[in-house]
Amino acid sequence: MIIARVVGSAVATVKADKLSARKLLVVQEATVHDELMDRPPFVAVDAVGAGEGELVLVAIGSGGRFTALTDGAPADATIVGILDSLEVDGRDTFRKS
Amino acid sequence: MIIARVVGSAVATVKADKLSARKLLVVQEATVHDELMDRPPFVAVDAVGAGEGELVLVAIGSGGRFTALTDGAPADATIVGILDSLEVDGRDTFRKS
Amino acid sequence: MIIARVVGSAVATVKADKLSARKLLVVQEATVHDELMDRPPFVAVDAVGAGEGELVLVAIGSGGRFTALTDGAPADATIVGILDSLEVDGRDTFRKS
Amino acid sequence: MIIARVVGSAVATVKADKLSARKLLVVQEATVHDELMDRPPFVAVDAVGAGEGELVLVAIGSGGRFTALTDGAPADATIVGILDSLEVDGRDTFRKS
Amino acid sequence: MIIARVVGSAVATVKADKLSARKLLVVQEATVHDELMDRPPFVAVDAVGAGEGELVLVAIGSGGRFTALTDGAPADATIVGILDSLEVDGRDTFRKS
Numbered sequence: 001m002i003i004a005r006v007v008g009s010a011v012a013t014v015k016a017d018k019l020s021a022r023k024l025l026v027v028q029e030a031t032v033h034d035e036l037m038d039r040p041p042f043v044a045v046d047a048v049g050a051g052e053g054e055l056v057l058v059a060i061g062s063g064g065r066f067t068a069l070t071d072g073a074p075a076d077a078t079i080v081g082i083l084d085s086l087e088v089d090g091r092d093t094f095r096k097s
Numbered sequence: 098m099i100i101a102r103v104v105g106s107a108v109a110t111v112k113a114d115k116l117s118a119r120k121l122l123v124v125q126e127a128t129v130h131d132e133l134m135d136r137p138p139f140v141a142v143d144a145v146g147a148g149e150g151e152l153v154l155v156a157i158g159s160g161g162r163f164t165a166l167t168d169g170a171p172a173d174a175t176i177v178g179i180l181d182s183l184e185v186d187g188r189d190t191f192r193k194s
Numbered sequence: 195m196i197i198a199r200v201v202g203s204a205v206a207t208v209k210a211d212k213l214s215a216r217k218l219l220v221v222q223e224a225t226v227h228d229e230l231m232d233r234p235p236f237v238a239v240d241a242v243g244a245g246e247g248e249l250v251l252v253a254i255g256s257g258g259r260f261t262a263l264t265d266g267a268p269a270d271a272t273i274v275g276i277l278d279s280l281e282v283d284g285r286d287t288f289r290k291s
Numbered sequence: 292m293i294i295a296r297v298v299g300s301a302v303a304t305v306k307a308d309k310l311s312a313r314k315l316l317v318v319q320e321a322t323v324h325d326e327l328m329d330r331p332p333f334v335a336v337d338a339v340g341a342g343e344g345e346l347v348l349v350a351i352g353s354g355g356r357f358t359a360l361t362d363g364a365p366a367d368a369t370i371v372g373i374l375d376s377l378e379v380d381g382r383d384t385f386r387k388s
Numbered sequence: 389m390i391i392a393r394v395v396g397s398a399v400a401t402v403k404a405d406k407l408s409a410r411k412l413l414v415v416q417e418a419t420v421h422d423e424l425m426d427r428p429p430f431v432a433v434d435a436v437g438a439g440e441g442e443l444v445l446v447a448i449g450s451g452g453r454f455t456a457l458t459d460g461a462p463a464d465a466t467i468v469g470i471l472d473s474l475e476v477d478g479r480d481t482f483r484k485s
Binding site (some may be wrong): 104105106107108109110111112113114115116121123137138139140141149158159161162169170171172173174 | 195196197223225226231241242243251253254255256257258259260261262264272274275276277278279280281282283284287
C-alpha cells in the first residue's frame with residue numbers, strides 16, 4: 001500500500017451506481033516523514049473513516065475492493081488504514097499527533 | 098481514481114465484441130485545478146454520460162469494469178464519475194460551471 | 195486503453211499453452227496525432243486482426259482478456275480495437291487513410 | 292516480483308477488517324546488489340515472517356493475495372519470499388549473511 | 389508482454405507455499421534489439437523453461453498466472469514465451485542465435 005496524506009475531498013453527483021454514498025477523498029502520496037511528494041493527487045474511496053490531514057494507507061487496484069464499503073464498486077484506490085506510526089531504520093519517522 | 102479531463106473522442110469500427118456500442122472518450126490526466134498535465138491522452142469507456150470538457154474520475158484496471166456498461170468488456174479504463182467540485186486544504190480548487 | 199501503433203511482430207515457438215496460435219504484435223505507444231512516443235515497444239496479443247502501421251487501442255492488464263481470443267490466456271496486453279479516427283478539442287487529430 | 296529491502300514497519304489501529312492482525316512492513320525497492328533505490332518506501336503485508344534489513348520479494352497487485360495470510364485482504368503488496376541469494380551474469384550479487 | 393532478457397536467478401528458501409519448487413529468474417527489460425534498458429531487474433517465475441541470456445516475454449500482473457506452473461501462485465510476473473525473433477518496420481531486429 002502506498003503512504004498518502006488526505007488533502008481534500010471530491011464531489012461527483014453523477015457517478016457509477018456502486019460508488020453512490022461513498023466518501024471520495026483526495027489523497028497525495030507522502031514520504032515516511034509525512035511530507036507530500038511531487039506526485040499528482042488522486043481520488044480514493046474511504047473505507048475506514050479517514051479525515052483530512054491524516055496519513056493513510058491506500059490500496060491500489062483490485063486489492064482495494066476487499067472491504068465492506070468497496071466490494072463490487074468501480075474503484076481503483078481505497079483508503080484501507082489510518083497510520084498511527086511509521087518506523088524506519090529503528091527510528092520513528094511519523095507518529096500521529 | 099485519477100482526475101482527468103475529457104478532451105475528445107475515438108472511433109473504432111473494428112473492435113472486440115464487448116466494446117461495441119460503447120462510447121470511447123479521449124481523456125487526459127488533470128490537476129485538482131482542472132489543468133491538463135503533461136501526460137499522454139488515453140481512451141476510456143464512458144459509463145456515466147460524460148461530455149467533452151468535463152472533469153471526470155477515471156478508474157484504471159479491473160475496477161472500471163464494475164459498471165453496467167463495462168461488465169465483461171475488454172477495457173482497462175472507465176469514466177466512473179463526473180466531478181462537481183474538488184476541495185483541497187479547505188479551498189475549492191475546482192467547481193463545475 | 196492506450197493509443198499505440200503496430201510496429202512489428204514477434205515469434206516465440208516456446209510459449210505458454212494458451213498463447214499458442216495467437217498473433218503477437220509489437221506495439222509502441224503513440225500520440226493522438228499518430229506519432230510514436232519515446233517509450234519502449236512491447237508485445238500485445240492481437241484480438242481484432244490488426245496490421246502493421248495501424249493505430250490501435252491496447253487494453254493493459256486483466257481487461258485485455260475479455261475477448262474470445264484471449265480468454266484464459268497468460269497475456270497482459272491485448273489489441274482490442276483498430277482506430278478509424280481520433281478527435282481532440284473539436285479537431286480530427288487522426289483519420290485512418 | 293520486485294526486489295526490496297525491509298526498512299521498517301507501520302502501525303495502523305484503524306484499518307480494514309481483513310488487514311487486522313497482519314504485520315505491515317515498510318519496504319523500499321533495491322538493486323540486485325541490495326542497494327536501496329531512489330524510490331519511495333511503501334507498505335507491504337508480510338506473508339513469510341520477514342525481518343528488518345532482509346532483502347525480499349514483493350508481489351504487487353492481485354498476485355500478492357494468493358497466500359494464506361493475504362487471501363481476501365485489501366492489500367496490493369505482499370512479501371512472498373526472503374531472498375537467500377541473487378546471481379546475475381554468473382556472479383553472486385547478493386548472498387544473505 | 390514486455391520484452392526482457394534473463395540475466396540471472398534468485399534463491400529464496402523461505403517463500404509463500406505456492407511459490408515452492410518454482411524457478412525464479414532475474415529479468416531486465418530490453419529493447420527490440422536485445423539491448424538491456426536502464427530499468428531495475430526484477431524477478432519472474434519461469435513457466436517455459438527459459439535460460440540465462442534468452443530474450444523472453446514477461447506477462448505482468450494477473451495475466452501471468454494463467455499457466456500450469458503459476459496458477460494460484462502469489463506471483464506478479466511470469467515468463468510466458470521465449471522469443472525466436474522480432475521484426476520491426478519490416479526488418480529483423482532480433483533473431484535467436
